[in-house]
Amino acid sequence: xxxxxxxxxxxxxxxxxxxxxxxxxxxxxxxxxxxxxxxxxxxxxxxxxxxxxxxxxxxxxxxxxxxx
Ligand SMILES: [Zn+2]
Numbered sequence: 001x002x003x004x005x006x007x008x009x010x011x012x013x014x015x016x017x018x019x020x021x022x023x024x025x026x027x028x029x030x031x032x033x034x035x036x037x038x039x040x041x042x043x044x045x046x047x048x049x050x051x052x053x054x055x056x057x058x059x060x061x062x063x064x065x066x067x068x
Contacts, residue, residue, distance in 0.1 A: 012037040039065030
C-alpha cells in the first residue's frame with residue numbers, strides 16, 4: 001500500500017514552484033520536479049503582488065505554496 005489513494009495533481013518545479021505540465025519547467029527550464037506539493041497560488045500580476053516578490057516569482061501563472 002504505497003500512496004495509491006493519492007490524487008494526481010501534476011508536477012511542481014522545486015526551483016521556482018511553478019505548476020508544470022510535462023517534464024520540464026517552462027519558467028526556469030529545470031527538470032527538478034516534485035509531485036508532493038500543496039496549495040494553489042495563482043499569480044496574475046507578479047509586479048503588484050507581495051507574495052510573488054517573497055517567492056521570487058516573475059511570470060504570471062499557477063504556482064504551489066508548499067513543495068516537498
Ligand atoms: Zn522552475
